[in-house]
Amino acid sequence: MGSVVTKRGVRIRRWRPEDLGAIVACQKAAWPEYPEGEQYGRRTFQLAFAAFPEGQLLAEVDGQVVGYATSVIVDMPAPLEEYSFDELTGRGTFSTHTMAGDTLYGADIGVDPAWRGQRIAAKLYAARKRILEKHNLRRMVAFGRLPGYGAVAHRMKPETYVAKVRDGSLSDPALSAQLRAGYEVLAVRQDLMEDSASAGWATLIEYRNPRFDPRKRPHQRPTAERQWSRARVCAVQWRMRDGVDLKAFTETATFFASVANEYGCHALVFPELVAAPLLGSLADPSSADEMRALAALHDAYVQLFRDLATSHGLYIVAGSHPVLRDDALYNVAHLMTPRGNVYTQDKLHLTPTERDLWGFTAGEELRVFQGPFGKLAMQVCFDIEFPEPARLLADAGVDTIFVPFSTDDEAAYLRVRLSAHARAIENVVYLALSGSCGNLARPTYHLNYSRSAILTPSDFGFPPRAVAAEAPAHEQTVAIADLDYTLLDHARSAGSVLPHRELRHDLYELRPLHRVRTFVLDDDR
Template identity: 45%
Template sequence: MKKRDVVKVRVARSEDAAAMAAVARAAYAAWPAANIANERNFALQISAFPNGQFVAVSGALVVGYATSLIVQIDDHSPWYNHAEMTGFGTFSTHDPAGNSLYGADIAVHPDWQGKGVAQLLYQARRTLMKRHNLSQVVAGGRIPGYAAYRGKLTAKEYVQKVEDGELRDAALNTHLRAGYRVQGVHYGYLEDQESLGYATHLVMPNPDSQPRKRLIAGAPIRRTARHVRVCATQYDQRRIASFEDFAEQIEYFASTAASYDSHLLVFPEYVTAQLFSTFERGITLLESVAQLAALEERLDSLFRDIAMRYGLYLAGGSTPVRNNGGMRNSAHLYTPSGGIYTQEKLHITPAEREYWGIAPGEGIRVFETPIGRIAIVICYDIEFPELTRMLVEHGVDILLCPFATDERKSYLRVRYCAQARAVENMVYVVLSGNVGGLSRSPSMFINFGQAAICTPSDFAFPMNGVAAEGIVNTQTVVIADLDLGALDIQRQSASVRPLLDRRHDLYELRTKVPVEHIVVV
């Protein structure tokens, strides 16, 4: 390189797209035009990841470029084709939370090849990898010299001879000088006649990578929403005169949740027991439960309509429901699109068995919603650690726990267990309970309650492991934003990691029935 031909590398700008396309056409002159990145491709790539695209310039002249994006690489299945990794050249697949820098393309104008330009571009990539604390740079490398050995050597043999110095390949030797290691040879990476369709799988590790810091800095994007605003009710079980009064109170809470832009609204266990006060006086509790169960369709219609009108995922507490000839304590999840999904209470208290005639429910369900994986454990269910652990092993992010407790000791059993489940499993637990009382209804004559949203206990979460809690025994709501990405990170990198540090050599947890994954729309 002559002194006047000083080349510098800088971050590409949108106005460089046309010049980058010109370099691509010159460097890949033997390729069909449809297989070469055009000005539109480069503009999209710069827009998707501005700091990841570089140009080599001599004065104002663009003489080379290197394009890259951040991706999440599965070490157990590391091979992908170019179109899949790059979103067909648009870089729509760029994931700021990924673990690897993917080298999509590097090209130098033929007039400037052999002058060290490519090595300057590779150095820019290495610096980018280290700046973002990524574990590696990965790429698919062309082997354009292989066509001359068609029928004489396999692609793998050809690559090995280049690595051993017996043969030279313009592209592969450049990659090796840059510090890449060949991890494999694959077919179908690009439509590349010179390479006969083959490519090397190249890896350049980052020796200074700090994976734990990377986990904390990133926020893996695995589902549609990674932050969820949750509203939990403290519901006043006061006397009402009609079903319409009940509907008015339910809508009041929905309106409140919607006014605070909540995604999810949670009501307490047996919230519908408020309707006992509208039934004929003097009937037995079992008769009241039967009348309440007879309102199932009307209640579903009410909650479903409210969820749709207010655009909420609405956990309608729980209510007695007849199922398979018995009475079950059933919770329903209502969706903005009109869906209704059910989880029955699995563990029944002695009082429910004796006075309410409730039988244990069936089915362990995980609801795959657009806002995260949700499960419902009703009151007493939270006191069984095995159930929560199974649900979390099936990917649950948010555990909803509607409860009904009559005095402080009862409440604290639920509250302490909810907090323990949050810590043990790195999961959010949302508590919604009743307050007040119904003087004419012996089953609900008194309630002690405090809604709360419990979190794990580590640096990414509140000091006391509580995102929000209400004032005891007062009708109100509690609202908190839950960071689901923090769960993904902390389960891997927290100060203590109960999910990872279990002694599988000493004990195990097994289900006797399948855990159902239900896709919620």
């Protein structure tokens, strides 16, 4: 969840340590009738923040905290009715938080009374839903107060009160906001908390994530580096053909995204210069100018693949595309996340055609991207033929390298393919290669040869020939495989050979001349 400033000037963001005092004060203002012993206090809020910083949200106006929300991810195999607050929070320690869970538990939420009526609670609930979607969680649950019920408890049952709030004939400071946020009341209980304003009653409420996809929740064993222990990856093999306009290009890209989603994939990779088929629809640029002409479509390219990533819940390596910066032309790989954020990696090593004919400039920085299935990187085609960058990436903790490539004949393809396989074996990493086949009536794209593939290290447990999936030549298709990161960890620590442990630092040394930067995907801090 990113920092969001609404039209009313209300900013929704994550907590910072220095916010805790203001959050405690906001809770006391929001629920003054709540028993002192039942309020969280600074220590409890500290524990929630330490357990899951992303789930602790606040609303502020001009630096003043006017609302807050706490939540953690929990594993709840039994129905909500079978749990208590202490069971879901570890007696208020929030030790129950686990990224392997499928449920977001909303522990507390409140709005300063002076700011009620500004839909601040709705904004906090919307932020929780973004967490739900980001982590593909099944549902959001909570135990809800009924602070308006105590005043009418002498004349109606709690079920009747809930029904009247639901149909709009009554309003409740807590339940009304929850119903507007899309929660459903599963039951009411009297044994959850001491709360005189609610006459001791509470609701059990649930919001089901409409975008939840069970296929994209593999068995997980979270580590410090990864939230997932498995990921399903789809590598595209795109057929280049003439007569393609932006509409036809969009249809093909959408087809592949739909295929990846249908097969429950988490990541999708497209080829290098994937938009090359659009060259024929441009104003017939010369070979020397065609990449600059293609760069003019960069905004449309980004928008297309960003929309596909968000609509299908995919991490998409959208191949590469020409990008103009300060009149210099770069061949840039793009990564789009399900949240709609975009990350890039310049191609570092250029072929003679790229440098001398197209006028590309080589990039100067290696980048690492931390995501839910560990650290990943992008190396564009010729880059993977150099062992040094891949080793630096492996030293930085990368588990998966995505390689968009474009090669014209089998010899060129084998240079990429065999080099990539060497990188997988020597660094004990996974590589996903995506290339193009077919023909274009342009001198620089007459021929295209590829076999998109997903490559693994070579050891016990990995597929035969260390190939997890491979596309046939000359066909527009995909290669799909599951990547097991637990197996990768085992190969690194107890494999038949341990390349990282046997490096001869007394004979040679490899170090980056520029810092290898790490970007946390969808980081909101």
